[in-house]
Amino acid sequence: MKLKEILKNDYVKTALLLLIIVISVFAFWFGLRAALATEYPLCGVASGSMIPTLQVGDLIIVQGVKPTEITAAPAHEGDIIVFFNPRKGFRDPNDLIVHRAVDKFYDEGEGKWYFTTQGDANSGPDPREVPEDYLVGKVVFFRIPIVGFITFLMRTPAAILVVLPPLILLVIDWIPFFKERDESDVRARMPQMIVCKYCGARNKVDQTRCVNCGALLI
Secondary structure: OOHHHHHHOHHHHHHHHHHHHHHHHHHHHHHHHHHHOOOOOEEEOOOOOOOOOOOOOOEEEEEOOOHHHOOOOOOOOOOEEEEEOHHHOOOOOOOEEEEEEEEEEEEOOOOEEEEEEEOOOOOOOOOOOEEHHHEEEEEEEEEEOOOHHHHOOOOOHHHHHHHHHHHHHHHHHHHHHHHHHHHHHHHHHOOOEEEOOOOOOEEEOOOOEOOOOOOEOO
16 A cells, blocks of 8 residues: 555544644643743642632643742732642642742751741641642742643643543544544535436436436436
8 A cells, every 4th residue: 555545544644633733732741841940830720728819620830930939928928839748748749739838937957948838718827838849839820710620630641641542542433423424414415416327417306308418317
């Protein structure tokens, strides 16, 4: 089979299109990570602890910053930051918290900054301080409603590999369906014709004689 014939195949066209889309998504994701200097530049709000500032499902854009560049202040004036849950004792990408920095201090013994955080909807600060190595970044743009739910499934490369194949298979399976439907629509829009058995000319169904040779069609 020649290359041109292979490229004309609908499945091959679909596979190439999906390959381009996947490469583009990964290029965009890693480019965004590099531009914003953080591993998780796009995050979703998972709880209502930041209401009314942020709603559940909001998409937020996060930028990696130095601890000294974060403003910590009470009364809704501090920066909103994203960080790994410090209570777990390790940086779990599936447990990111979006809260406001209300205070910070430098521990000279450990040589790093700690942040006191609090949700805008909460009555008091979080029970544990956040060390600077648990910091993901500062929220620089918010908010895009609902879209944040998608990020819950795309936080790790493994999760991306789990989500993408079913979507790709679904699209590939649907392509023939849409093509068949389009071809059916085209056939339905075409006027019905009668072919003359004597000369082969095509005639409209409401004609009794052939427009070419005059023979009876009925």
